[in-house]
Structures are given as C-alpha cells and as structure tokens.
Amino acid sequence: MSDFTSSFWSLYVAGITLVGVLACVALLWWTLRMNAEVDPDASTGHVWDGDLAEKNNPLPRWWVMMFAISCVFALLYLALYPGLGTYDGTLGWTQEGQHAKELRDYEARIAPIYAAFADRSVEQLAKDANARAIGDRLFMNNCAQCHGSDARGSKGFPNLMDAHWNWGGTPDAVLETITDGxxxxxxxxxxxxxxxxxxxAVANYVMSLSGGKHDAALATAGRGKFGEVCAACHGPDGKGTPALGAPNLTDGVFTHGPDNEAHVIDMINNGKTAQMPAWKEKFSPEQLxxxxxxxxxxxxxxxxxxQ
Ligand code: HEC
Ligand code: HEC
Structure with a gap:
C-alpha cells in the first residue's frame, strides 16, 4: 500500500472492508427482526413431493451468536492489526517485526551452542562430533547443490573429499576459501x-605430467612452450599455485573436464572462469x-x- 502516493486507494479499500463487515451486522439484525408469515405449525405453506413441507424455524441461537462473534472479531482484529488500507493497527505489529523477533529468538537459542566452539581451532572442531554434525547440516543446506551431497563435486565443481586442493588444503586456506570466496x-x-x-604439443606435455595418455614426441616438443606460457601460473613443474587457484596438473585430477588431450586443448583455447561464492555475509565466524x-x-x- 505504501507504493501509492495518494490516500485514495487506502481509503477505498478500508471503506469496502468496513462496509462489508457492517453489512453482515445489518443483515443479521434485519433477519432477526423479520416476521415471515407462517402457519401455526411454523409451516410456510409450501409443500413438495406430496409431503415435504417447508418450515420457517428461527435460526438456532448458537448460529446467531457465532455470526455476531465473527463480526465483533473482525472489527477488533482490524483495530489491532494492519488490515484497513494503510492503517497500522494499535498493536504496531508488522511482518518485518515478527520476522526480526523470530530471528532474534533463533539466534539466542543457537548462541550457546556456537559459544562452545568460539575459541577452538578448525582442526579441533574437525574432531568434535557435535561440530561435525552441525557442519554436515550447514553443508547439505548451502553447499551440496554445487559440490554434491556426498561432497564429491561434479564437472566444474571441485571434489572436496580428496587431497587435491586448487586453493590450498590447510585449515586456514579452507576457511579463507569459504569466508571470502x-x-x-x-x-x-x-x-x-x-x-x-x-x-x-603443450597439451600432450600436460598429459604426460600425470602419466595420462599422450604422444611422447609431441610432449617433448611442448615442454618449452609450457615453461614459457603456462608455468607462470601452474608452476615450472606443473604442480600448481594455490594463491592463484591454478590447479596441480601432475596428479591426474581434472575438475573442468575428462583427463584427456581434448580437454587440455579446450582449456588452452578457451580458458575458464569459475567462482566459489563468499559466505561471510551469511554465516557468523563460528559457523564459518x-x-x-x-x-x-x-x-x-x-x-x-x-604447502
Ligand atoms: C554456486 C555454487 C557453489 C556453492 C553454493 C558452493 N561452492 Fe564451493 N566452489 C564452487 C566452485 C565453482 C569452486 C571452484 C572455484 C575454482 O574453480 O577455483 C568451489 C571451490 C570450493 C573450495 C575450494 C576447493 C579447492 O580445490 O581448493 C572449497 C573448500 C569449497 N568450494 C567449499 C564450499 C563450501 C563449504 C560451501 C558451502 C558453504 C560451498 N563451497 C558452496 C562453487 C560453489
Ligand atoms: C593466468 C594464469 C594461468 C595461465 C597462464 C594458465 N593457466 Fe591453466 N588454469 C589457471 C587457473 C586459475 C585454472 C583454474 C580455473 C578455474 O578453476 O576456473 C586453470 C585450469 C587449467 C586446466 C584445467 C584443470 C582442470 O581441473 O580441469 C588446465 C588443463 C590448464 N589450466 C592448463 C593450462 C595450460 C596448458 C596452460 C598454458 C598454455 C595454462 N593452463 C596457462 C590459470 C592459468
């Protein structure tokens, strides 16, 4: 409603709502007062199928009460909560406020759990069954869609179960990867x-680094170019540079495609950019x-x- 610059639509909606509730009250009042003409046996004189007589009994009292109570409830509710156009209601309740309160309650509930982890290192936490169980749930909800629920990754998304790390596998390096992306x-x-x-030739040299299928003559021919062009990032021996995320090409683990010459040629021709998102906005330092x-x-x- 706050999108409207004039109060017309607010009044319009509030008016229709109130008229609707009041019309219900009026209808009830009117039907209670109405005296339909009936025979002494409460019959209206209408008969169908020989003996099916229409009677006019008064509405049951409980039904009238329910009807009246719902009208009163509607008016009370509209006075207390937002519901009439842009009127905020006397309780000051808002969806944002409710959400913020639930979040505060939740944080208060989990704070003691994480407080126990506050001064423990990543290595210590990795040995704590409770921390690992919480980490497992956080991983399933936030990481599994890319890295797989078994954390083994898939094409383009690294396997986190093996000892092959593009960005380093020490506790600090893994924490930094997750925190800053x-x-x-x-x-x-x-x-x-x-x-x-x-x-x-370079591709064949790369395949030879991990002992994959390659042509030995071509590999020898490609060695020089590898040193000139690729070594800057992948290192002179092809073992990778964690600071750049340049993978080790000697261990036969390929994230972006199969371990064959065609994939390496594709990488040389087209390059590749892949992003691991940062999580520091979403998680507390303990959760990270x-x-x-x-x-x-x-x-x-x-x-x-x-190293
Ligand atoms: C949107 C997809 C996506 C999500 C979600 C995601 N990641 Fe990643 N992650 C990637 C990609 C892509 C890479 C590889 C980046 C690269 O090629 O350098 C990566 C890399 C990593 C690495 C570095 C692996 C290495 O070899 O050094 C770690 C550790 C990691 N992710 C952990 C996580 C954790 C923990 C979460 C959940 C909090 C997570 N990721 C969520 C896409 C994702
Ligand atoms: C500027 C730095 C840089 C240079 C130069 C470079 N690379 Fe890369 N290379 C990377 C990075 C970073 C990645 C990882 C890309 C990603 O994860 O998105 C990569 C990935 C690869 C991959 C894919 C590995 C996989 O897991 O699938 C191959 C193969 C590769 N490079 C080969 C080469 C070859 C051959 C050369 C030389 C012709 C070369 N690179 C030059 C930075 C470089």
Missing amino acids: RVGMMPPMAAAVGSADDVR RVLAAYVWGLGGGQPAGA
Whole structure:
C-alpha cells in the first residue's frame, strides 16, 4: 500500500472492508427482526413431493451468536492489526517485526551452542562430533547443490573429499576459501602458445605430467612452450599455485573436464572462469569455522603449515 502516493486507494479499500463487515451486522439484525408469515405449525405453506413441507424455524441461537462473534472479531482484529488500507493497527505489529523477533529468538537459542566452539581451532572442531554434525547440516543446506551431497563435486565443481586442493588444503586456506570466496580464472592462452600444432604439443606435455595418455614426441616438443606460457601460473613443474587457484596438473585430477588431450586443448583455447561464492555475509565466524572444519575433515585436509 505504501507504493501509492495518494490516500485514495487506502481509503477505498478500508471503506469496502468496513462496509462489508457492517453489512453482515445489518443483515443479521434485519433477519432477526423479520416476521415471515407462517402457519401455526411454523409451516410456510409450501409443500413438495406430496409431503415435504417447508418450515420457517428461527435460526438456532448458537448460529446467531457465532455470526455476531465473527463480526465483533473482525472489527477488533482490524483495530489491532494492519488490515484497513494503510492503517497500522494499535498493536504496531508488522511482518518485518515478527520476522526480526523470530530471528532474534533463533539466534539466542543457537548462541550457546556456537559459544562452545568460539575459541577452538578448525582442526579441533574437525574432531568434535557435535561440530561435525552441525557442519554436515550447514553443508547439505548451502553447499551440496554445487559440490554434491556426498561432497564429491561434479564437472566444474571441485571434489572436496580428496587431497587435491586448487586453493590450498590447510585449515586456514579452507576457511579463507569459504569466508571470502574464490574466483579461479584462466584466460584463453592459444594466442600466446602459437599454432594449433603448438597447442597440441603443450597439451600432450600436460598429459604426460600425470602419466595420462599422450604422444611422447609431441610432449617433448611442448615442454618449452609450457615453461614459457603456462608455468607462470601452474608452476615450472606443473604442480600448481594455490594463491592463484591454478590447479596441480601432475596428479591426474581434472575438475573442468575428462583427463584427456581434448580437454587440455579446450582449456588452452578457451580458458575458464569459475567462482566459489563468499559466505561471510551469511554465516557468523563460528559457523564459518564449523563449515571449514567439516570440509577439512572430510578426508583431504592438510595439516596447518603444509604447502
Ligand atoms: C554456486 C555454487 C557453489 C556453492 C553454493 C558452493 N561452492 Fe564451493 N566452489 C564452487 C566452485 C565453482 C569452486 C571452484 C572455484 C575454482 O574453480 O577455483 C568451489 C571451490 C570450493 C573450495 C575450494 C576447493 C579447492 O580445490 O581448493 C572449497 C573448500 C569449497 N568450494 C567449499 C564450499 C563450501 C563449504 C560451501 C558451502 C558453504 C560451498 N563451497 C558452496 C562453487 C560453489
Ligand atoms: C593466468 C594464469 C594461468 C595461465 C597462464 C594458465 N593457466 Fe591453466 N588454469 C589457471 C587457473 C586459475 C585454472 C583454474 C580455473 C578455474 O578453476 O576456473 C586453470 C585450469 C587449467 C586446466 C584445467 C584443470 C582442470 O581441473 O580441469 C588446465 C588443463 C590448464 N589450466 C592448463 C593450462 C595450460 C596448458 C596452460 C598454458 C598454455 C595454462 N593452463 C596457462 C590459470 C592459468
């Protein structure tokens, strides 16, 4: 209603509502007063099917009371709560207020649970069955749609169960990934590599890094270009750079496609950008640590300080 600049529609709606309730009261009053002409046996004189006589008995008292009570209830309700145009009601109740109160109540209820986690590290929380159970539920509700309910990921969404991390697998790195999000960006590199044959050669070299199917001669030919173009991000030995989210190309784990030459060629030609959303707006610091502990403890977590 607040979208209207004039009060006309507010008054219009309020008017129709009040007229409706008052009309019900008037109808009741009028029918109670009305004296229909009836025979002494309360019959109206209408008879169907030989012996089906229409009678005119007064309305049962309970029915009249119910009707009157609903009219009174309607008027009281409209006085107390918002319902008449833009009138706010005397209780000052609002949907936003109700929502905020429920949120406050909820936060007050969960605060003691998370307070117990406040001064514990991600590694400690990963060993706490209670924290892990909460982390599991947070994961199912917020992360599973991308990483899968078994956390094994799918094409484009990394598997969080294995020890392969693009952004680092230490407790701090996982916590940072979840808190601030990550954008993995590989630009199209074909122009920097050279001809289509050069691209194929580099791709074969990449496949050789993990012992995948490759042509040994082509791989040797592509080695130099890899060092010139790809090493800047993936490292001279192809083991990746967590600070850039550039994956390790030597372990045979590919997130963005199958582990074959065609996928690597596709990556070189087209590049890829993938984003992990940030969660610090949605979760408290304790919730973020519980989530990090859950993910870190799934099996692939690396000890603090590991490279
Ligand atoms: C909208 C989809 C989406 C949702 C929801 C999502 N993620 Fe991600 N996540 C991604 C993508 C995409 C990446 C990979 C980014 C890249 O390619 O660098 C990623 C990467 C990660 C990584 C880094 C993995 C590595 O190899 O270093 C972690 C850890 C992670 N997500 C945890 C979570 C957690 C915990 C949640 C829930 C709070 C979550 N994600 C929710 C899409 C999502
Ligand atoms: C500017 C940094 C940068 C350069 C240069 C670069 N890459 Fe990448 N590369 C990345 C990043 C970051 C990703 C991850 C992209 C994502 O997750 O969205 C990636 C992903 C890949 C993947 C996909 C791995 C998977 O999990 O599916 C392959 C293959 C790859 N790069 C090969 C190469 C090759 C070959 C070159 C050289 C021609 C190269 N990259 C040059 C940053 C780079």
